[in-house]
Amino acid sequence: MITSTEYAALRAIADEGSISRGARTLGISVYRLRQRASAVEQRLGIALVDNARGRGGVGVTENLPRLLGQYEAMDRQLRDEIATDAPASDAPIRLGIMPTIGPQLVMAGYRRIEQIAAVPQTEAGIRTTTAFTAPPLEMLRNGTMDACIMAEPSYPDDMNRLELANDPFVVAFPRGHAFEKMASVPLEALDDYPSINRSLCEFPRYLALKTGIVSPPQDAATSLHSITDEMICQSLISEGAGVSVVPESLVLLQGVRSRRLTRPAISREISIVTRVDSSLLARLRD
Numbered sequence: 606m607i608t609s610t611e612y613a614a615l616r617a618i619a620d621e622g623s624i625s626r627g628a629r630t631l632g633i634s635v636y637r638l639r640q641r642a643s644a645v646e647q648r649l650g651i652a653l654v655d656n657a658r659g660r661g662g663v664g665v666t667e668n669l670p671r672l673l674g675q676y677e678a679m680d681r682q683l684r685d686e687i688a689t690d691a692p693a694s695d696a697p698i699r700l701g702i703m704p705t706i707g708p709q710l711v712m713a714g715y716r717r718i719e720q721i722a723a724v725p726q727t728e729a730g731i732r733t734t735t736a737f738t739a740p741p742l743e744m745l746r747n748g749t750m751d752a753c754i755m756a757e758p759s760y761p762d763d764m765n766r767l768e769l770a771n772d773p774f775v776v777a778f779p780r781g782h783a784f785e786k787m788a789s790v791p792l793e794a795l796d797d798y799p800s801i802n803r804s805l806c807e808f809p810r811y812l813a814l815k816t817g818i819v820s821p822p823q824d825a826a827t828s829l830h831s832i833t834d835e836m837i838c839q840s841l842i843s844e845g846a847g848v849s850v851v852p853e854s855l856v857l858l859q860g861v862r863s864r865r866l867t868r869p870a871i872s873r874e875i876s877i878v879t880r881v882d883s884s885l886l887a888r889l890r891d
């Protein structure tokens with residue numbers, strides 16, 4: 606089947622009748638929207654979009670409305686089951702959100718939690734807070750947080766997770782940079798340029814886990830800038846202060862370009878994380 610992010614991409618194309626207008630609706634680039642549609646087509650082995658019309662317009666094959674209908678039917682069924690089975694609660698669901706998660710993926714997780722919070726048995730809803738890597742695990746353990754949308758490569762044994770989406774890492778650079786002429790950027794190419802360390806970024810941990818490399822190019826010790834705030838990091842990139850590895854899901858500021866990271870290609874897993882003994886995750890599973 607398809608993920609909620611892929612559904613949103615395909616629904617935007619179907620509703621707008623144009624990849625360019627669909628990309629504007631979602632707040633992403635035309636290239637990224639095409640990539641998401643193509644990824645679904647390749648994985649499922651079916652044609653969904655016909656680009657023959659040109660000028661950004663697209664034709665839709667009969668497979669696309671059928672696929673969207675199947676997803677929507679499953680979503681309605683899940684909501685009905687939750688409304689029937691979810692226990693009553695007068696307390697809000699306390700949800701933490703890592704600041705490195707892109708807005709579309711945040712909302713995908715929020716909507717999954719909302720399926721429980723919005724059922725008739727509870728009117729308390731969801732209470733959200735920004736979370737950082739170490740504190741949310743402690744907050745989950747001590748009961749001050751019920752769930753957290755996170756992107757760590759691994760979790761302690763007392764934590765459980767529900768994977769929401771796969772989020773590839775890309776290289777972000779200023780407009781006019783040499784990387785702009787490349788289809789993708791190998792990791793070793795970052796050695797030739799100043800780097801901006803995104804101090805909350807999970808990339809070094811994914812890189813170490815998947816390749817054994819423990820000193821990535823954007824290591825804080827070798828970076829002129831070590832930034833926590835994503836918007837400040839991108840502002841520095843747009844001004845030519847350096848390049849950085851960022852998740853594909855982040856919305857890029859004007860003047861910032863990106864290319865897929867290769868050799869190695871690294872992706873992160875976006876998950877809703879709870880304590881193992883929490884009933885919340887069991888209620889979210891299909």
